[in-house]
Amino acid sequence: MTRNVVVIGYGMAGARVAEEIRRRDADGSRVTLTVLGSEPYPAYNRVLLSGVVAGTMSTDSVWLHDSEWAKENDVDLRLGTTVDRIDRAARRIxxxxxSIVDYDALVLATGAAPWMPPVEGLTTETGEVAPGVVAFRSLGDCERILDAAKVGAPVAVLGGGLLGLEAARGLAGRGNLVTVVHPVGHLMERQLDAEGGRVLAETLRGLGIEFRLGATAARYLPGDGLKLDDGSYVQADLVVVSAGVRADTALAREAGLAVDRGVLVDDSLRTSDGRVFAIGDCAQHPGTVSGLVQPAWEQAAVVADLVTGENTAARYRGTPVVTRLKARGVDLAAFGDTETAGAEVLSVSDSTRGRYAKLLVREEKVAGAIVLGLPDAAANLTQLYDRGARLPEDKLALLLGRALPGPDAAGTPSVNPANLPASAVVCRCNSVTKGRLVEQWRAGATDLPALAAATRATTGCGGCADAVRGIAGWLAETS
Ligand SMILES: Cc1cc2nc3c(=O)[nH]c(=O)nc-3n(C[C@H](O)[C@H](O)[C@H](O)COP(=O)(O)OP(=O)(O)OC[C@H]3O[C@@H](n4cnc5c(N)ncnc54)[C@H](O)[C@@H]3O)c2cc1C
Structure with a gap:
């Protein structure tokens, strides 16, 4: 007998859980699948929207599925369709x-929505976003930003977190005069310490971005700009709001499911109702920092195992995430602990060259790191962090990207593909290891597109493309 599985939300998590279900149940003999999405177009890679704003990517390159995907995969996909209510007693939505849709198992993948700070004028009396103001979350937002940001026009970005800075860098690269207004004294305070934030701001200033740090917008004056709480003004034809997101939990809350910041889930991604799962940005799992695609995609695989019966023991245990800033001319990675108490801390700062690295060590292993402007150090430290490997003697050299942590390394940097262990994660978004890439290369996937098709590596944020190309090149030379 087939089970009716219904997915609410056709974003990055919803699209992936549907794919994973069909990977396990290709002929639909176990699962009848319905996917409902509010947005009017096929699922797209939200992570790439920063590239669209920057002009390094076209909207054509962001689609996760083409218009035939649903038909080819026997999915009842309904676009532009919003779910209003879940009736758990009747098991229908x-x-x-x-209209009504019945379910045996329901997957909530409703994502998150941008948070609008309570600044006078940003929203109209009816609660709509005011003309001249755009949030930065969806493809629609992206199109609105590009329509409004005429070349040379002044733009204010509210929020100096990851997405705000990606938008700011993209718009500055297009020739806009960008000012970032951030209420905290340094940028990206969730990931960076004060010195890292200072060096990053200096790097971005060099790329033409201005900052008002430790300042709060008090009022939006349409056609004029922002008045700040210190009485000063920021001139702006457009205000891009990137002040954080809130998990979209309204449906779950109204249905009586347990909700905190997100919909609460256990290791099987079940909510407080065993028939209802939640994944991605709307879910709150104890071991996860939400708001990133890697956890969402790992969760999708676990739910697919459970609802198809492929692996009823599958569990999600959390994801150690690495945050990367995707901004041309800036190489920044941050991961792990930021709490320095009880840790050995090493740092180097060379702000005139835009370089800063900080390493937190516990029990001779990487506990956390911030690495700016030192891509080799970032690659080395990330690998050591993933593997939980013991650090080499000379940790300072490691911070400068010169250390040799590869298992068989003797004089060459660990970013050399030969020195990576098979277990090294190359594509974080899709959890693809070097071993899997080698296996697929040997099975005939010998270039980047073929490796991407076989393993999905590079199809998330795309930041691993050079590494995957490097592995393909190394295999071609040595095989
Ligand atoms: C510009 C930008 C850059 C980013 N960069 C990175 C990055 O570099 N690395 C990274 O890991 N993450 C990044 N992220 C975050 C990443 O995109 C999210 O973690 C990911 O999209 C979460 O997927 P999701 O499916 O949970 O949510 P979403 O992708 O937001 O999808 C949720 C979908 O559910 C739909 N929906 C909501 N309610 C309903 C309803 N009632 N009925 C029907 N449909 C509904 C929404 O319309 C939406 O389409 C970025 C995000 C943005 C905006």
């Missing part, structure tokens, strides 16, 4: 158009 109500759509905005009044």
């Amino acid at each position: 109500e759509l905005a158009d009044g």
